[in-house]
Amino acid sequence: MEKLVQQSWWKFSTCFLRVSSSYSTIAETIASLDLTNKDEQGSNPLTSSPKDALYNRLLYLNRSKESVISVLDKWVTEQNPIMYEDLLIIVKQFRSYHRYNHALQIFEWIKKSKDFDILPRDLAVELDLVSKAHGLEAAETYFTSIPDDSRTYKVYGALLNCYADANVFKKAEDTMQKLKELGYAGTLAYNVMMTLYAKLGYLEKLQSLVLEMEDNGISGDLISYNILLNVYASVPNIAEMEKVLMKMEVVPLLIDWSSYAIAAKGYLKAGDIEKANESLKKCEHRLMGKREKLGIDMLITLYTSMGNKDDVYRIWNKYKKKVKRHNSSYHCMIRGLEKLDDLDGAEEIFAEWETNRVHFDIRIPNLLISAYCKKGHMDKAISIIEQLEESGKHPNGSTWNRLALGYCVQNDMDKAVDTMKKAILASQPGWKPHFHSLASCVKYLQSKGDTQGEEKLKDLLRVRGLFSKEFERGLDKYIEIGNRKSEALNETDIEEIC
Numbered sequence: 001m002e003k004l005v006q007q008s009w010w011k012f013s014t015c016f017l018r019v020s021s022s023y024s025t026i027a028e029t030i031a032s033l034d035l036t037n038k039d040e041q042g043s044n045p046l047t048s049s050p051k052d053a054l055y056n057r058l059l060y061l062n063r064s065k066e067s068v069i070s071v072l073d074k075w076v077t078e079q080n081p082i083m084y085e086d087l088l089i090i091v092k093q094f095r096s097y098h099r100y101n102h103a104l105q106i107f108e109w110i111k112k113s114k115d116f117d118i119l120p121r122d123l124a125v126e127l128d129l130v131s132k133a134h135g136l137e138a139a140e141t142y143f144t145s146i147p148d149d150s151r152t153y154k155v156y157g158a159l160l161n162c163y164a165d166a167n168v169f170k171k172a173e174d175t176m177q178k179l180k181e182l183g184y185a186g187t188l189a190y191n192v193m194m195t196l197y198a199k200l201g202y203l204e205k206l207q208s209l210v211l212e213m214e215d216n217g218i219s220g221d222l223i224s225y226n227i228l229l230n231v232y233a234s235v236p237n238i239a240e241m242e243k244v245l246m247k248m249e250v251v252p253l254l255i256d257w258s259s260y261a262i263a264a265k266g267y268l269k270a271g272d273i274e275k276a277n278e279s280l281k282k283c284e285h286r287l288m289g290k291r292e293k294l295g296i297d298m299l300i301t302l303y304t305s306m307g308n309k310d311d312v313y314r315i316w317n318k319y320k321k322k323v324k325r326h327n328s329s330y331h332c333m334i335r336g337l338e339k340l341d342d343l344d345g346a347e348e349i350f351a352e353w354e355t356n357r358v359h360f361d362i363r364i365p366n367l368l369i370s371a372y373c374k375k376g377h378m379d380k381a382i383s384i385i386e387q388l389e390e391s392g393k394h395p396n397g398s399t400w401n402r403l404a405l406g407y408c409v410q411n412d413m414d415k416a417v418d419t420m421k422k423a424i425l426a427s428q429p430g431w432k433p434h435f436h437s438l439a440s441c442v443k444y445l446q447s448k449g450d451t452q453g454e455e456k457l458k459d460l461l462r463v464r465g466l467f468s469k470e471f472e473r474g475l476d477k478y479i480e481i482g483n484r485k486s487e488a489l490n491e492t493d494i495e496e497i498c
Contacts, residue, residue, distance in 0.1 A: 054082070058090055061102060068105035084116050091125065100133035124154035131162040153184035160189060164196040172196055187213075187221050194227045206231060225254055226262060233266025241266050257286040257295045264302055276306065284315070293323050297332045304336035312336050313345075327353075327361040334364060338371040346371060366399050373406025381406060397427035405437040413444040417457065424460045432466065439478045 057071050075082060087106050094103035107126050110116045118126065123146055131139035139162045146155060156179050163172035176193050179185040190213050197206040210228065213220060225248050232241035245263055248255040260283035267276035280302060287295045296319050303311040316333055323329075330353040337346040350368050365384050372381040381403055385395050400423035407416035420441045423433060445454040461467035 054080070054086070055090060055093075058102070059093070068102050069109045072106070072109045084110070084119075087116075088122065088125075091129075095129070098132075100129050104129050104133055120150045120152055121154060123150060124152070124158035127155060127158040128161065131165070136162055136166045136168065153179065153182070153186075156182065156184055157189055157192075161192050164192045167196070167200065169196070169200060185218075187218055187224065190218060191221070191223050191227065194224060198227055198231050203231065220254070222254055222256060222259070226259055229259060229262040229266070233262050233269065236266045236269045238266060238270050238272070255286075257283045257291075258298070260286065261295070261298050261302060268302075268305065273306065276302075280311075287319075292319075293326060293329065296323060297329055300329075300332045300336050304339055307340065309337075309340045309342060312340065316349075325353075325356060327357065327359060327364060330357075331361070331364055331367065334367050334371075338367065338374075343371055343375065360393060362393070362396050362399065366396075366402060369399060369406075370402045373402055373409065376406075376410060378403075378406055378410060378412075395422075395426060397423045397431040397433075399423075400426055401434050401437065404441070405434050408437045408440040413441070417441045417444065417453070421457065421460060424457075424464065424466070427464055427466070433461070435475070435478055439475055442475065443479050 054075055057075070058068060061068060061071065072082070087110060091103045091106050094100070094106070104126070107118060107122075107129070110118055127139055127142055127146075130142045139159070143151075143155070143159050156175060160172060160175040160179065163175055172193065176185065176189060179189050190209060193209055194206055197203075197209065206228075210220070210224075213224075225244055228244045229241060229248075232238075232244060241263060245255075245259065248259055260279045264276045264279035264283065267273075267279060280299060283295065284299060287299075296315060299315045300312055303315065312333070330349060333349050334346045334353075337343070337349065346368060350364065353364055365388060369381045369384055372378070372384075385399060385403065388395055388399075400419050404416050404419040404423055407413070407419055416437065420433065420437060427433075441457060442454055445451075445457065458467055458472075461471075
């Protein structure tokens with residue numbers, strides 16, 4: 001079968017591909033990327049010093065309109081020292097925060113500086129940033145501006161990754177061919193193509209690529225094999241998945257906890273609970289190192305999907321003192337307990353988060369608000385929002401969106417309309433209203449003959465660029481189809497990730 005069911009594969013594998021490639025994301029690794037300049041103990045000279053003045057000045061730029069370039073100019077004017085490698089460390093940090101424009105501004109400052117020149121090894125990093133910040137066409141233009149003698153394997157690798165990220169299949173293949181001709185095609189480049197074929201559902205091309213690697217003596221790594229595991233687990237093709245797993249187990253460096261988590265997901269999809277449990281025990285046994293926290297979150301998520309509440313608590317309590325809890329851990333746990341219909345437990349974990357949290361994360365109270373709304377506990381949901389406001393925290397569009405959906409489910413439509421307006425007014429870029437609650441509000445206003453109220457609601461959306469012609473057509477069609485209350489409740493957390 002040439003094409004897998006693309007949608008189900010992508011939905012299934014997104015989280016695991018993050019895990020599989022997280023040791024050094026394919027995108028970043030192939031774009032060159034040991035920018036850390038670590039000392040002998042492995043610490044980062046900048047990020048390990050939170051009081052570092054330059055780092056802090058640049059880090060907090062998100063909260064101001066000042067540019068990176070002006071901050072760097074001011075730093076130099078104040079006679080402060082600055083090193084090229086330090087700038088690259090800050091670039092790396094900006095990339096990790098997805099602040100690509102700020103990272104590019106550092107390169108722009110380097111180019112205009114009389115003290116530094118961008119090293120050829122770092123052109124690949126800038127190419128990757130251009131693609132992420134300004135799109136593929138801008139990246140192609142930047143690539144053509146790079147002199148031939150500076151187009152290293154890292155630069156071609158970064159270009160390949162740009163095409164793969166954008167799912168531009170033909171250009172990715174052409175670039176891969178160029179890498180082969182130049183003798184640059186190694187494991188990382190093959191991993192990028194494997195990821196692209198898997199994402200697009202091209203199973204036969206993926207299998208051919210694996211055979212080509214074997215014929216050319218190119219060894220696969222953990223990422224390569226995890227990509228294959230993902231594909232076979234998603235079908236599921238348990239026989240092929242187990243063959244890959246057996247190959248990995250022969251070489252300990254080719255397997256880790258994430259591989260067993262992927263296998264467990266495949267077994268679950270095939271309905272083999274016993275083997276899924278065995279895989280999760282192996283997964284748990286291999287948890288260690290800097291990615292341990294991510295593995296714990298994954299175990300909680302998978303045990304939740306199996307309905308194993310005892311194991312969910314066991315994992316949480318076992319690693320409670322060993323691994324520092326981050327917001328993502330609380331998020332996974334609260335979401336898991338809500339799915340397991342243990343609202344009391346979710347409330348206890350939420351209270352623990354409120355006591356122990358280092359950074360505020362609106363997604364966590366939003367989860368509990370959703371849970372309350374699903375159960376019809378509107379007073380409890382409102383109570384959390386009031387607590388947020390009293391503590392100086394601002395509910396966002398998603399907070400009010402969830403409350404609006406709760407009112408729709410309770411058929412309290414006047415409150416639903418008012419709350420939907422609050423959601424739109426509190427919205428941030430990229431936010432969209434929940435279709436069911438918005439459609440219910442519009443339909444309610446139409447049923448009352450409140451044309452003015454309907455237009456006011458739509459105007460709020462228009463002002464924020466949320467009411468395109470396409471969106472309006474989709475909304476009208478949704479209203480025509482009718483009530484989808486139960487379906488809407490199951491979609492409440494669709495924007496959340498573990």
